Each structure stands twice: as structure tokens, then as C-alpha cells.
Amino acid sequence: MITASDSRHAPPMAQADAALDVESIRRDFPILRQTINGHALVYLDNAATSQKPQVVIDAISRYYAEDNANIHRGVHALSVRATDAYEKVRITVQRFIGAAEPEEIVFVRSATEGINLIAQTYGRSEIGKGDEILITTMEHHSNIVPWQMLCRQTGAVLRVAPINDDGELILDQYEKLLCDRTKIVAVTHISNALGTINPLSEIIDLAHRHGARVLVDGAQAAPHLCIDVQALDCDFYVFSSHKVYGPTGVGVLYAKRELLEEMPPYQGGGEMIQSVTFDETTYNDVPHKFEAGTPNIAGVIGLGAALDYVNGIGLDRIAAYEHELLDHATHALAAIPQVRLIGTARHKAAVLAFVVEGIHPHDVGTVVDQEGIAIRTGHHCAQPVIDRFGLTATARASFAFYNTREEIDALAAAMRRVLEVFA
Amino acid sequence: MIDLYDLYQELILDHNRRPRNRRKLEDPSCQAEGYNPLCGDRVTVYLKIEDSVVTEATFDGSGCAISTASASLMTESVKGKSLEDAKALFRKFHGMLTGQSIETADGPDLGKLEVFSGVCRFPARVKCATLAWHTANAAWEKRETVVSTE
Numbered sequence: 020m021i022t023a024s025d026s027r028h029a030p031p032m033a034q035a036d037a038a039l040d041v042e043s044i045r046r047d048f049p050i051l052r053q054t055i056n057g058h059a060l061v062y063l064d065n066a067a068t069s070q071k072p073q074v075v076i077d078a079i080s081r082y083y084a085e086d087n088a089n090i091h092r093g094v095h096a097l098s099v100r101a102t103d104a105y106e107k108v109r110i111t112v113q114r115f116i117g118a119a120e121p122e123e124i125v126f127v128r129s130a131t132e133g134i135n136l137i138a139q140t141y142g143r144s145e146i147g148k149g150d151e152i153l154i155t156t157m158e159h160h161s162n163i164v165p166w167q168m169l170c171r172q173t174g175a176v177l178r179v180a181p182i183n184d185d186g187e188l189i190l191d192q193y194e195k196l197l198c199d200r201t202k203i204v205a206v207t208h209i210s211n212a213l214g215t216i217n218p219l220s221e222i223i224d225l226a227h228r229h230g231a232r233v234l235v236d237g238a239q240a241a242p243h244l245c246i247d248v249q250a251l252d253c254d255f256y257v258f259s260s261h262k263v264y265g266p267t268g269v270g271v272l273y274a275k276r277e278l279l280e281e282m283p284p285y286q287g288g289g290e291m292i293q294s295v296t297f298d299e300t301t302y303n304d305v306p307h308k309f310e311a312g313t314p315n316i317a318g319v320i321g322l323g324a325a326l327d328y329v330n331g332i333g334l335d336r337i338a339a340y341e342h343e344l345l346d347h348a349t350h351a352l353a354a355i356p357q358v359r360l361i362g363t364a365r366h367k368a369a370v371l372a373f374v375v376e377g378i379h380p381h382d383v384g385t386v387v388d389q390e391g392i393a394i395r396t397g398h399h400c401a402q403p404v405i406d407r408f409g410l411t412a413t414a415r416a417s418f419a420f421y422n423t424r425e426e427i428d429a430l431a432a433a434m435r436r437v438l439e440v441f442a
Numbered sequence: 443m444i445d446l447y448d449l450y451q452e453l454i455l456d457h458n459r460r461p462r463n464r465r466k467l468e469d470p471s472c473q474a475e476g477y478n479p480l481c482g483d484r485v486t487v488y489l490k491i492e493d494s495v496v497t498e499a500t501f502d503g504s505g506c507a508i509s510t511a512s513a514s515l516m517t518e519s520v521k522g523k524s525l526e527d528a529k530a531l532f533r534k535f536h537g538m539l540t541g542q543s544i545e546t547a548d549g550p551d552l553g554k555l556e557v558f559s560g561v562c563r564f565p566a567r568v569k570c571a572t573l574a575w576h577t578a579n580a581a582w583e584k585r586e587t588v589v590s591t592e
């Protein structure tokens with residue numbers, strides 16, 4: 020059913036200096052209205068995936084109810100409408116990350132697939148035996164394993180730039196690891212396990228001076244920071260729709276046009292070709308060369324609605340508000356003597372990881388869940404960085420602009436309950 | 443509403459605070475390592491088996507309260523049992539936690555292990571409770587493979 024009128028679900032108007040109307044924003048997210056174990060749901064697992072506003076849910080059902088057709092291959096009205104809607108999102112994404120042209124935006128399945136695509140196309144064609152790929156200690160498994168696989172295939176070597184006890188990249192050690200064999204630097208914009216915001220401009224600048232290309236894993240940054248890929252001058256940037264209030268199953272890969280032109284295709288199939296005979300195939304132009312098969316059309320349209328929604332609020336205001344939340348949470352948890360914060364970088368966003376003396380994170384997670392509070396516990400798909408801190412797991416609260424100070428106070432209160440249970 | 447203390451019963455909290463038999467065995471007949479990738483828990487189980495009787499059972503490793511208490515209580519309950527009885531206990535314990543306990547109604551008495559009956563209402567925690575048991579099972583099966591190939 021698609022009865023919702025556009026005006027009711029229109030995103031709040033962006034007003035640079037006005038505070039967020041969080042109560043009104045919360046009404047846009049139907050999932051937040053429920054209770055868990057008798058308590059109002061407090062969703063603090065946003066780094067794993069974000070919740071979806073009604074406009075995103077409506078955009079997807081409206082597409083299936085009104086416009087569903089395959090794209091780029093029909094002359095009929097529905098196909099034209101579906102193609103238009105899909106291609107319009109490419110422009111929305113281009114603007115969202117400051118890319119020079121919409122053709123530099125490739126729709127994939129996830130941030131993970133974006134990284135694998137680069138490793139298997141750019142990587143396979145440009146990297147050889149003895150070349151080096153440089154990552155950091157704080158990478159998510161999806162920015163480690165594809166490079167390990169590439170190293171195994173090509174005989175290249177994986178190097179890892181270390182971090183300090185606050186969870187910050189040690190820049191001069193990073194610089195020392197760069198050499199003329201370094202072909203790719205793959206680095207996260209924001210660490211999902213620590214919340215650290217990396218100094219991308221320096222990282223990219225140094226890499227380019229050594230002739231290396233830079234892939235930025237923006238999975239955690241897209242929901243929290245204004246991204247400008249041209250100002251950063253990164254070569255590749257990836258993020259996932261589902262972490263930026265859009266649906267699962269869609270990811271974005273940005274690459275500079277000249278790189279996309281040179282790269283061999285990733286998968287073969289329909290859509291990515293211009294002409295096919297049994298002897299020869301001519302590939303389609305970018306970005307379609309990298310979008311083999313029928314894509315996740317509804318998902319891409321949902322992502323478009325999510326980015327419109329985020330733009331409507333304004334990433335500057337979102338970042339400012341979330342920073343306040345992070346400050347408040349940091350103080351609230353640091354006030355509990357048994358709590359140790361993991362990840363205390365000077366520049367952080369939206370993630371608060373911690374351990375409690377003598378109590379396993381898993382038990383912390385279960386007790387706070389009884390109070391309706393959803394946090395993540397475990398290694399957060401970033402085992403090496405958890406190891407770096409001598410741990411096997413942490414608890415992590417991660418924030419979105421629909422969270423409130425009261426919810427953080429509820430977490431702090433639930434932490435006292437944790438201490439009671441395990442006293 | 444589920445009560446937290448259905449899960450964290452006093453006996454469990456006690457075995458978490460003061461785990462029994464938490465030490466490495468110097469000359470085990472068999473040992474195995476268990477890993478729960480979900481929470482990063484690791485446990486090693488050491489068994490001494492003489493004339494098909496488990497004469498010694500210890501563990502070491504780090505984990506959450508449920509997995510630590512379960513490892514501790516596992517070592518207490520298999521020690522002194524015949525290997526047959528220990529295996530039957532594993533099957534019954536596993537059945538209780540995964541909700542397949544009907545056909546094992548006439549198996550061995552679970553005794554203290556009944557304190558874990560509340561865990562099945564916390565599906566995310568079932569693996570914590572069964573980790574040490576799966577590891578013990580791997581240890582004694584490994585011994586049999588070794589024995590059978592000799």
C-alpha cells in the first residue's frame with residue numbers, strides 16, 4: 020500500500036544553524052516505535068546497519084507497485100520509467116560524494132563487493148609479484164581478505180600500517196611503509212571498531228607521491244561525514260547503502276573515470292556488453308561495463324530516497340548532533356570506573372567501543388538487551404584490531420541522528436545493572 | 443517477559459567467578475581446542491581417559507560467563523564417568539539446549555547441568571553453553587580416531 024502522501028514524509032528542511040528536531044525525525048522511522056522485553060527499543064547498533072525511514076520503505080514499494088520493469092532494455096513506458104529512476108540515483112550518488120561525473124558511480128551489491136571488484140579487476144591487471152599492498156591495522160575484514168586473496172593470486176605482499184594505543188594511525192610509520200613497490204593503499208575512512216576518523220588527505224597525498232593508488236572504505240563514513248572524493252583525490256571509494264539508511268543489497272563503488280576505462284570487467288553477462296558474437300564481445304561503456312546482469316533496481320531506488328532524506332536534514336547538522344551524542348556517551352560510560360573505552364582517537368565519529376573489567380562483552384550485550392538496548396558485541400569483523408588491544412571482543416554502541424541523550428542515559432543505567440548482576 | 447536470572451542462575455555466576463578445573467593437564471590422553479567465532483571465545487579441553495573412564499577433565503581459555511561456567515561444570519560432570527556415560531550426557535545436554543530433549547528423556551540424569559535449561563530462551567547464547575561440550579566431544583573422538591588407526 021502506498022497511501023503516504025509525499026508531504027507527510029518529506030524530509031525536514033535543512034537549516035544550517037537550527038538544531039535537529041529529533042522527535043520529529045524519530046517519527047520517520049517506524050521500527051523505533053516498538054518495545055523489546057517491555058522497554059522502548061534503544062537501537063545503538065547503527066554501525067552494523069541503520070534503520071530505514073518511511074520514505075525509503077515507500078520508495079521501494081512504490082517502485083514495485085507502479086514502475087517495476089527491467090532497465091536499459093525496453094522501449095515500453097515502464098522500462099523507461101524504471102531506467103530513469105535508476106539512473107537518477109547515479110546522479111544523486113555522484114553529488115552525495117562529490118564525484119566529477121555520474122559515470123564514475125558503479126552500483127554493486129555492497130561495500131564488500133566494491134572492494135573485491137577493485138582487487139579482482141584493477142588489482143589483477145596492475146599488480147604483480149613483489150608489488151605491495153598497504154592497509155592498516157584497523158581495517159574491517161572486507162578490506163583485508165580481498166587483498167590477501169589478490170596477494171595469493173599475484174605474489175604481491177600485504178603490508179600493514181600500525182596504530183597507537185588511542186587507535187590512531189601512526190602516520191610516520193605509514194609513510195615509512197610506502198615505497199615504489201606500493202601499488203595500492205586501502206584504508207578505512209572511519210573505523211567501525213574504534214570510531215577513529217583517519218586523516219585521509221595526508222594518507223592519500225603520501226600514497227600518491229609514491230605512485231600508489233588509494234581505495235577508501237567509506238562504509239562507516241557515508242552516514243556521518245560529508246564526502247568529497249574530488250577534494251580527497253582518492254582513486255576509489257566504496258560504501259554500502261544499508262548503513263546510510265537505505266536498503267541492504269546495494270553498494271556504491273566510485274572510481275576515477277580513467278581508471279574505470281582501463282579496468283577489465285568484473286563479471287560477464289547482460290548489460291555490460293555492446294555486442295556479442297561467439298567470436299568476440301565488445302564491452303559496454305563505463306559504468307555499465309561493471310554492472311553485469313539485472314541489478315538491484317528497487318534497492319538502488321531505495322538508496323536514492325535515503326540519500327535525499329539525509330540531504331534534507333543535512334550532513335553538517337547530522338555530524339554536529341552525532342558529535343554531541345558521542346561526547347555525552349563518552350562521559351557517561353567513562354564515569355563508570357569498571358569501564359575501559361577502546362578507541363580514544365582525537366577525531367572520532369559515532370562509535371563507542373568498550374570493555375568492562377571482569378565481564379565478557381557477550382554478557383554485557385545480553386543484560387542490556389533485556390532492557391531493550393541493542394548494542395553489538397564481539398570482534399566486529401575486525402579481529403586484527405581487537406587483537407591489537409589484547410582483547411578477543413568488545414561491546415560497541417554506535418549512534419545515528421535518531422538517537423537521543425536519554426537513550427544514552429538508558430545505556431549507562433543498564434551498565435550499572437550489568438555490574439549488579441555480575442557483582 | 444524473560445527473567446535475566448533464568449539465564450544467569452546463581453550456580454552459573456558462581457562457576458564463572460570461580461571456575462573449577464581451569465588448568466592445563468600435563469599428560470592428557472587427548473585434548474581439543476574449541477572456538478566460537480561469534481564472540482571470540484576460545485576453550486581448550488584436556489581429558490585423561492583410562493580403561494574407558496574419564497579420570498581427569500580440565501579446561502583453559504577465556505570466554506563469557508555462560509561458556510566459562512559451562513566448561514567448568516562440564517569438567518565436573520564428566521570426571522569419573524565412563525566414556526559411554528559422558529557421551530550420553532553430552533547428547534542429553536545438547537538436546538536440552540537445542541530443544542530436542544524429548545527422545546533423550548530417559549538418558550542420564552543431568553544433575554547440576556539443569557541450570558542451563560534457561561539458556562534455550564536466549565538463542566544467541568546457546569553456542570556459548572555448548573562450546574566446551576563440543577570441544578570435549580572433539581577431544582574424545584580424536585582419541586578414538588588415533589586409537590583406531592593404530
Ligand SMILES: Cc1ncc(COP(=O)(O)O)c(C=O)c1O
Nearest residue numbers: 129130131159161211236238259
Ligand atoms: C568499515 C567497514 N567496511 C566494510 C564493511 C562491509 O560492509 P558490507 O557488509 O555492507 O559490505 C563494513 C560493515 O560492517 C564496515 O564497517
